[in-house]
Amino acid sequence: MRIRNFLASVLLLFSLAACETYTAVSAGQSVPVGEGITVTAVGDWAAVSRQFVGNEGIDAMWTVDGPSINQLLFFSRVESGEPFIKSTNQKVNEGLPTWRIGMTEPDVMEMVEGTLVKVYEAPVVTASNLRPQVFLNSPGFAFEFDMVAKSQLETKGLVIGTQQGGVLRMMIYLAPKQHYFTLHERTVRAIAASARTGSS
Amino acid sequence: MNFIRFVLVSCVALVLAACQTTGQVAQVRPDLRPGDTRIALMPMELQLYQLTAGGVREPKAEWTRDAEVHVRRAINVIQSEKQLQLVKFDPSTLPLERQKAMDQLVKLHSVVGGEVFLQARIPQRRPPTKQGRFDWSIGSEVRTVAEATGARYGLFIFMEDSYSSGGRVALGIAMALLGVGIQGGQQIGYASLVDLNTGQIAWFGTIARGTGDLRTEEAAEASVRSLFSSLPNG
Amino acid sequence: MDFTRRHLLCGCAATALTGCVSQGGGGQIRAGYAPSLDSAEGGLWEIFNKAEADLKFSPLRMTDEELNRYVTDIACRLAGKHCTDMRVYLMRTPFFNATMAPNGMMQVWSGLLLRCQNEAQLAAVLGHEIGHYLKRHSLQRFEQMRDNSSVAAFLGIAIAAAGGGALANLPGLVAIANIFAFSREQEREADGVGLELMVNAGYEPVQAAEIWRGLIAERDAGLTLEERQDQKQQRDVFFASHPAPADRAQALALQAAAYPGGKRIVGEDRYLAQARAFRDTMMQDELRLHQYDRTLVIIERMKTANPGDADPFYYEGEVYRARNDGIDSGRAMNAYGRALELDETHGLSWRGIGILHRRAGKQEKAAAAFRQYLELVPDAEDRLMIQSYVGA
Numbered sequence: 001m002r003i004r005n006f007l008a009s010v011l012l013l014f015s016l017a018a019c020e021t022y023t024a025v026s027a028g029q030s031v032p033v034g035e036g037i038t039v040t041a042v043g044d045w046a047a048v049s050r051q052f053v054g055n056e057g058i059d060a061m062w063t064v065d066g067p068s069i070n071q072l073l074f075f076s077r078v079e080s081g082e083p084f085i086k087s088t089n090q091k092v093n094e095g096l097p098t099w100r101i102g103m104t105e106p107d108v109m110e111m112v113e114g115t116l117v118k119v120y121e122a123p124v125v126t127a128s129n130l131r132p133q134v135f136l137n138s139p140g141f142a143f144e145f146d147m148v149a150k151s152q153l154e155t156k157g158l159v160i161g162t163q164q165g166g167v168l169r170m171m172i173y174l175a176p177k178q179h180y181f182t183l184h185e186r187t188v189r190a191i192a193a194s195a196r197t198g199s200s
Numbered sequence: 201m202n203f204i205r206f207v208l209v210s211c212v213a214l215v216l217a218a219c220q221t222t223g224q225v226a227q228v229r230p231d232l233r234p235g236d237t238r239i240a241l242m243p244m245e246l247q248l249y250q251l252t253a254g255g256v257r258e259p260k261a262e263w264t265r266d267a268e269v270h271v272r273r274a275i276n277v278i279q280s281e282k283q284l285q286l287v288k289f290d291p292s293t294l295p296l297e298r299q300k301a302m303d304q305l306v307k308l309h310s311v312v313g314g315e316v317f318l319q320a321r322i323p324q325r326r327p328p329t330k331q332g333r334f335d336w337s338i339g340s341e342v343r344t345v346a347e348a349t350g351a352r353y354g355l356f357i358f359m360e361d362s363y364s365s366g367g368r369v370a371l372g373i374a375m376a377l378l379g380v381g382i383q384g385g386q387q388i389g390y391a392s393l394v395d396l397n398t399g400q401i402a403w404f405g406t407i408a409r410g411t412g413d414l415r416t417e418e419a420a421e422a423s424v425r426s427l428f429s430s431l432p433n434g
Numbered sequence: 435m436d437f438t439r440r441h442l443l444c445g446c447a448a449t450a451l452t453g454c455v456s457q458g459g460g461g462q463i464r465a466g467y468a469p470s471l472d473s474a475e476g477g478l479w480e481i482f483n484k485a486e487a488d489l490k491f492s493p494l495r496m497t498d499e500e501l502n503r504y505v506t507d508i509a510c511r512l513a514g515k516h517c518t519d520m521r522v523y524l525m526r527t528p529f530f531n532a533t534m535a536p537n538g539m540m541q542v543w544s545g546l547l548l549r550c551q552n553e554a555q556l557a558a559v560l561g562h563e564i565g566h567y568l569k570r571h572s573l574q575r576f577e578q579m580r581d582n583s584s585v586a587a588f589l590g591i592a593i594a595a596a597g598g599g600a601l602a603n604l605p606g607l608v609a610i611a612n613i614f615a616f617s618r619e620q621e622r623e624a625d626g627v628g629l630e631l632m633v634n635a636g637y638e639p640v641q642a643a644e645i646w647r648g649l650i651a652e653r654d655a656g657l658t659l660e661e662r663q664d665q666k667q668q669r670d671v672f673f674a675s676h677p678a679p680a681d682r683a684q685a686l687a688l689q690a691a692a693y694p695g696g697k698r699i700v701g702e703d704r705y706l707a708q709a710r711a712f713r714d715t716m717m718q719d720e721l722r723l724h725q726y727d728r729t730l731v732i733i734e735r736m737k738t739a740n741p742g743d744a745d746p747f748y749y750e751g752e753v754y755r756a757r758n759d760g761i762d763s764g765r766a767m768n769a770y771g772r773a774l775e776l777d778e779t780h781g782l783s784w785r786g787i788g789i790l791h792r793r794a795g796k797q798e799k800a801a802a803a804f805r806q807y808l809e810l811v812p813d814a815e816d817r818l819m820i821q822s823y824v825g826a
């Protein structure tokens with residue numbers, strides 16, 4: 001039993017050694033993030049490799065300082081009737097709110113709150129300052145949210161998205177409220193502004 | 201944030217790295233001139249565990265309390281050797297709102313320190329954005345500590361140690377997590393010196409090894425010495 | 435497997451962990467008691483002392499002085515000479531739960547405050563928790579587990595539960611809670627002690643049964659008879675060591691009846707008056723959980739408690755608007771309309787109406803409703819978005 005576990009972990013290590021954890025995304029570089037969206041990096045970022053992303057539904061995860069500190073998540077194509085993200089913990093996925101065609105922006109904001117509560121297992125998520133914002137050359141929305149993460153550290157998020165062509169396209173930036181959120185907020189906004197439909 | 205896989209990888213690598221004794225990461229040289237550089241000792245995060253036969257970690261309050269005494273004593277030794285001027289930071293004298301902010305500051309450092317530690321110990325964990333010079337900050341909230349203590353730097357310490365119920369064999373989190381029963385195990389920890397004007401981490405020391413015992417005074421001193429080995433003298 | 439439903443059932447399952455502890459399970463704890471550090475109990479206390487230091491500054495803590503004083507006073511009246519051995523922490527966590535750690539750290543979650551209908555019901559839950567403390571049930575539990583290497587898991591979970599937010603990992607917590615739950619014997623004992631404390635403090639003991647009945651109603655809401663059976667089967671697997679809420683309500687009602695009658699405190703008005711200032715926050719947290727049928731049960735209770743209150747109708751509208759199944763839009767529209775009949779300045783109801791019209795493509799009607807909303811709630815969080823709809 002013990003030996004089998006040990007072997008399994010050694011195998012795991014070898015399989016991991018074979019793949020890179022990150023890919024560099026240098027300032028000015030245009031990179032596809034999921035289906036049909038290309039963004040141009042403002043500042044240097046690191047794209048987290050697929051197998052380390054964890055939660056389902058995230059088309060790309062970027063970080064500057066490390067994924068336990070900040071994450072920029074891209075959701076390029078959420079279909080009607082689907083949740084935009086799913087946890088690796090199946091138990092919390094039951095009854096996840098879904099995005100639906102015809103939702104208004106306040107509906108989408110509430111859907112995001114209700115989803116984060118479950119997927120991030122945070123008792124309280126409160127969104128604020130919902131406003132119109134052009135995203136991918138289309139009318140869209142933006143809002144912030146406050147969340148208390150499992151560590152009891154106050155976390156802040158910025159959501160920018162648009163509902164066009166029968167899908168929801170969205171990006172979420174997450175970081176500790178202290179210091180880190182504002183540290184990269186401006187570059188995140190600039191990356192959002194650079195987003196274009198189509199692959200590069 | 202879901203990083204089970206990260207944690208697993210980290211743990212496996214950590215275990216393999218455990219044969220090294222100590223390791224430090226790049227640093228901005230802190231200004232530690234003797235006599236006029238006060239350092240505020242932030243609330244320490246220390247936890248000792250007993251590993252049960254089943255390989256799970258049971259927190260041991262008594263050991264932890266002993267370890268705290270030993271670690272404090274060892275820090276005092278190092279303080280006089282390196283001619284540092286340590287002062288205690290007691291957040292409980294601040295108004296409640298400030299206390300809350302300090303609690304969040306310590307939690308932020310905990311998250312940042314954990315990430316720095318992993319990146320220092322596991323090359324794969326370090327993103328390309330962090331390959332260059334050592335550049336880490338916990339923000340300007342640290343000024344509250346400077347105001348309360350008159351200190352130039354804040355010292356954050358985190359240490360964790362596990363022992364099997366049978367004897368001296370320490371076993372790491374990683375092993376416990378993976379359920380792997382290897383003899384050896386480890387002690388992990390980091391110490392971080394934060395510039396209280398800027399929030400920048402000026403020096404960061406780590407320890408991850410299969411030996412050591414914070415329950416006894418001598419061994420604890422050796423561990424703390426190892427943790428601080430790369431800190432320049434004042 | 436709906437964890438929140440199951441969680442609701444156990445009510446006190448998470449409690450079992452943070453629960454209560456004792457020395458060798460012997461007798462009642464004495465006032466002012468603190469164990470020596472080198473005992474198993476001392477170790478356990480130390481761990482919870484640390485957790486408590488963390489909890490004190492948790493961003494989830496509800497720090498309103500008046501509300502804290504109100505709940506603490508009730509706990510104190512129940513605990514009598516043990517009053518100073520306990521500290522009450524009100525946590526903004528939208529599930530029904532209260533916990534008591536072995537060291538006297540008591541947590542009361544906002545989801546419980548939202549569901550209590552009067553002071554006696556809150557006192558019943560607090561009394562039950564104090565019962566676990568007085569009888570040191572968690573130490574008994576802890577000692578039983580020392581032998582089978584589950585201790586670390588027990589503590590890990592206990593600490594997670596103690597952390598309030600950390601417990602956000604509810605499914606995991608509940609799963610393990612079920613394994614480590616107090617025994618039926620202990621639960622019964624805590625119920626008995628709780629009831630006695632209630633009566634001694636002058637409360638109406640029948641309310642102890644009422645709170646469980648309320649939870650049963652919530653659990654069964656929106657389920658067919660068959661599904662309810664299924665729930666029961668699940669519960670039998672997961673709550674083998676827990677009294678079923680129905681049995682519990684019945685046992686409590688019987689015991690309550692054994693106390694001599696007389697004028698006893700129910701305290702509906704003063705409870706609702708205290709909770710009122712936090713009701714909207716608690717309801718918004720509840721609505722975010724998207725457990726529509728259960729939320730509707732809470733709303734019905736609110737309507738009964740105060741028929742002239744516009745808010746419950748607004749909340750009803752919010753539930754149907756979020757669920758958006760079949761004829762839910764119509765139901766939501768009716769509910770918002772009813773809220774506005776009761777209070778024509780209910781701006782948030784206008785917001786709901788605006789959203790429903792906009793979804794239906796009725797832009798002019800939507801704009802008219804949104805204008806009302808913006809006028810009545812000038813500092814609305816979504817003001818800029820709504821203005822863009824109105825074209826202002």
Ligand SMILES: [Zn+2]
Nearest residue numbers: 446449621624
């Ligand atoms: Zn109980």
